[in-house]
Amino acid sequence: MTLRSIAANSPVRRSHWQALGLTEEDLLKPKIAVVNSSSELAVCYAHLDGVAKVVKEAIRAAGGVPFEVRTTAPSDFITGAARRGSYILAGRDLIPNDIEAQVEAALLDGMVCLTSCDKTPPGHLMAAMRLNIPTLLVIGGYQPAGEIDGDPVDIEDLFSGGVEESFGIFGKHRVDDIVPQAVRGPGVCQGMATANTMHCVVEALGMCVAGSAPVRANSDKMFADARAAGARIVEMVLQDLKPRDIMTAGAFHNAAAMVQGVSGSINAIKHLQATAVEGDLDIDVYALWNEVGAKVPVLSAVRPNGAVRIEQFEDAGGARAVLKQLEGLLDCDVTVASGRTMREDLADAALVDASIIRPVADPISPGPAIAVLKGSLAPESAVVKLGIRDGSRPEEFRGPARVFDDTEAVMAALAAGQVAKGSVLVVRGQGLKSGPAMGGGASRVLFAVNAAGLAKDVAFVTDGQLSGLCLKGLTVAEVAPEGCSGGPIGKVQDGDIISIDVAALSIELEVPAAELASREASMGLDPAGGWLGMYRRDVDSMTTGAVLIDRG
Template sequence: MTLRSLAANSPVRHAHWQALGLSEEDLAKPKIAVVNSSSELAVCYAHLDGVAKQVKEAIRAAGGVPFEVRTTAPSDFITGAARQGSYILAGRDLIPNDIEAQVEAALLDGMVCLTSCDKTPPGHLMAAMRMNIPTILVIGGYQASGMIDGDHVDIEDLFSGGVRERLGGAMKHSVDAMTKQAVRGPGVCAGMATANTMHCVVEALGMCVAGSAPVRANSDKMFAYAREAGARIVEMVNEGLTPRQIMTEGAFRNAAAMVLAVSGSINAIKHLQAVAVEGGLDIDLFQIWEDMGRVVPTLAAVRPSGPRRIEEFEDAGGARAMMKQLESLLDAEVIVASGKTLADDLSEVTVADDEVIRPLANPISEGPSIAILKGSLAPESAVVKLGIRDGSRPEAFSGPARVFETTAQAMEAIASGTVQKGDVLVLRGQGLKGGPAMGGGASNILFAIDAAGLAKDVAFVTDGQLSGLCLKGLTIAEVAPEGAVGGPIGLVRDGDPVEIDVAARRIDVMVPAEELAARPGPGDEFAVPAAGWLGMYRRDVQEMGTGAVLIDMANTRGEPKW
C-alpha cells in the first residue's frame, strides 16, 4: 500500500467521517469534492448552493461520496471596489490555493467545480492541472437582463452609461433606470465578456459536459448539465481520466480558436497561459494565438463585439455549435471529459442558426479578432482586441504620447478636453506589480474616450488589463514588460511619437534606444499601496509570459511532488 493510500484510509480519518454520518460502505467509495464559491456578496454566485445540492445528489446516486468545500469568490463589480480593483485578478490565484489546501490536503479522489464569474474558471482549471485529479466543471450560467421602453439593457450599458454620466454625456436612459434593469437574476454578466468567454473556453478544452456553455443561470438545462457532471465525475475517477490527459497542447489550440471565433475577451490569453503553466505544459500561448489568428475568422457577433445577445448564441447551439463550425481547424483527436475524442463528441452536432454562428465559408469578418503585438514599446507582448474587422476601428495609428500615471489623471484630461484627436493615451503603472494585479480602472478610460467622441481619433495604450465588456477604438493592453519593472512604457514621455501597426503586429515608441535607456525609470513608490494579500501578490507574481502565476514553475515541471 502506498503512503497516499495509508493516509487516505487511516482509522482517525474514518472516525471523523463516520461521525459525519458516513457508513462503512461509503468509506470505500470515490470521494468527490464539490468546489463551491457561493457568496451572498455577488449575484454571480448567489445561486450556486442550489447547483451544489443537485451535483451532490447526482454523485451519491452514481456511487460516490460528495464533500462540499468553499473558495473565495471574486466578482469584478463587487470585490473590485477597494484598492482600485486590485483584488480582481489577485482573487484568481487564491482559488487554486484554496482548493489545494482542502482537496489535495484531504486526498480526495476527484472534484466538480461550480464555475461562475470570470476568475473562477481559470482558478478551477489551474487547480485541476496542478493536482491532476479527475475534474469536471459545471457552468454556472449568465444572468437575465431587462428592458427600458423597448430597449434591451444589460451590465455593459450600465457600465458605459455610468462613465458617460460622469462626463456629462447625453443619455437615452438614466443610470438609475438602467441600474434597476441591467441585472435581473443570478449568474455572470450577459454578453461575450470574460465570464462567458471563459465558459466557452472550458468547453473548448473539454473540461465540462458537452453543450454546457453558455447557459441561462438556473435554467432546467443548466441543472440537467450539473446532474450529468455529478454522475460523470464518479466514472472519471473509476476510469482514471485526469486533466493533463484532457488539457493537452491541442486542447489549448482549440480554446484559442474558440476565443478568436467568438471575438471573446483578451483576458482569456493570460488565463489559458496560467493553466498551462500550472500543469507543467511548456507552450507559448502568444505564439499559439498568432498561429490560430492567421486562420480563424470571426464567426459570431455577440455583444460587446456585435449586436447579438448571448441568448441568441446559446439558442444557436453555443460553444459546441461553434466547435462544429471550426472542426476542420481543430485538433479533433483530443480527449474530452466524456472520455471520447472531440471528433466523436461533435459527430452528431448541428448548428441551429448559421447566421448567429456562421460557417467558415461565410464569416462575419476575417480574423484575427485579437492579436499579439511586439515592438520597442512592448518587447515581450501586448494585446489588441480588434473585434469585428469592418473598418469601423483604426488598425494603424501614429501620434504623440500623452502619459498618465493614474486613471483619475487620464479621466480628468479627457473630460477637460486636454486629450486631442491624434493623441496616444498612455496609462502605466497598472500592471501585475504596479497595479498590483492589473487593477487601476483602465476600462473606465475606454468608455470615457467613447463618451468624448474620440474613439476613432485617439489610441489607448496601457500595461493594465481591460474588462471583457470593453471594445472601443484602438486599444492595446497588457503591455509587457510593465512600467513598474522597467519596461519601456515606464520610460515614455509626453510628446514621444508612438506608432501602432496591427498588420505588422508592431507597437513602437520612436525614440532612439540609447536615449530611452538613459531615462530614469519609475520610483519605488506605487500608486496603490499593498499590504496583506496584495503585498504577497505583488512580491510573488511572475511575468505576463507565465499568465501571471504566483510560483516559479521552472523547477516543478511534470507530475506534482505530492
C-alpha cells in the same frame, strides 16, 4: 485501481468521517470534492448552493461520496471596490491555493468545480492542472437582464452609461433607470465578456459536459448538465481520466480558436497561459494566439461585438455549435471529458441558426479578433482587441505620446478636452505589481475616450488590463513588461512617437535605445500589505499568465 482516498484512510480519519454520517461502505467509495464559491456578496455566485445540492445528489447516485468545500469568490463589480480593484486578479490565484489546501490535502479522488464569474473558471482550470485528479467544471450560467420600454438593457449599458453620463452624454435611458433592470437574477454578466468567454473556453478544452456553455443560470438545462457532471465524475475517477490527459497542446489550440471565433475577452489569453504553466505544459499561448488568429475568422457577434444577445447565441447552439463550425481548423483527436475524442463528441452537434453562428466560409469578419503585438514598447507582449474588423476602428496609428500615471488625471484631462487628436494616450502604473492589474481603471479610460468622441482619433496604450466588455477604438493593453518592472512603457515621455501596426503585429517606441536606457522609469507603485502585498511581490510577468513565481 486503489483510490488514494482509501489508501490514506486511518482510524482517526475514519472516525472523523463516520461522525459526519459516512458508513464503512462509504469509506470504500470514490471521494469527490464539490468546489463551491457560493457567496452572498455577489449575484454571480448567489445560486451555487442550489447547484451544489444537485451535483452532490448525482455523485451519491453514481456511487461516490461528495464533500462540498468553499473557495474565495472574486467578482469584478463587488470585490473590485478596494485599492482601485487590485484584489480582482489577485483573487484568481487564491482559488487554486484554496482548492489545493483542501482537496489535495485530504487526498480526495476527484472534483467537480462550480464555475461562475470571471476568475473562477481559470482558478478551477489552474487547480485541475496542478492537482491532476479527475476534474469536471459545471458552468454556472449567465444572469437574466431586463428591459426598458421594450429595449433590452444589461450590465454593459450600465458600465458604459455611467462613464458617458459623467461626460454629460445621456443615452436613450438614464443610468438610474437601468440600475434596477440590468441584472435580474443570479449568474454572470451577459454578453461575450470574460465570464462567458471562459465558459466557452472550458467547453473547447473538453473540461465540462459537452454542450454546457453558455447557459441560462438556474435553467433546466443548467441543472441537467450539473446532474450529468455529478454522474460522470465518478466514472472519470474509476477510469483515471485526468486533466493533463485532456488539457493537451491540442486542447489549448482549440481553446484559442474558440476565443478568436467568438471575438471573446482578451483576458482568456493570460488565463490559458496560467493554466498551461500550472500543468507544466511547455506552450506559449501568446505565440499560439497569433498562429490561430491567422486562420480563424469571427463567426458570431455577441455583445459587445455586435447586437446579438447571449440568449440568442445559446439558442443557436452555443460553444458546441462554434466548435462544429470550426471543426476543420481544430485538433479533433484530443480526448475530452466524455473519454471520447472531440471528433466523436461533435458528431451530433447541431447548429440551429446560421445567422447567429456563421460558417467558416461565410464569416462575419476576417480574423484575428485579438492579436498579440511586440516591439520596442512591449518587448514581451501586448494585446489588442480588434473584434469585428469592419473599418470602424483604426489598425495602424502613429503619434506623440500623452503620458499619465494616474487614472483620475487622465479622466479629468479627457473631460476637459485636453487630449489632442492624433495622440497616443499612455496610461501606466496599472499593471500586476503596481496595481490595480484587473481593476476597472483602464476600462474606465477606454469608455471615457469613447465618450470624449476620440475613439477614432487617438490610440490608447496601457500596462493595465481591460474588462471583457471593452471594445472601443484602437486600444493596446497588458503591455509587458509593465512600467514598474522596468518596462519601456515606464520610460515614455510626453511627445515621444509611438507607432502601432496591427498587420505587422508591432508596437514601437521611436526613441533611440541609448537615450531610453538613460531614462529613469516611472515606478507607479501602490504599496500594500497582507495578501495583496504578497501577490504583488511574487506575481510573475504577464507572459507567464500572471502566475505566482513560487507556486509551491
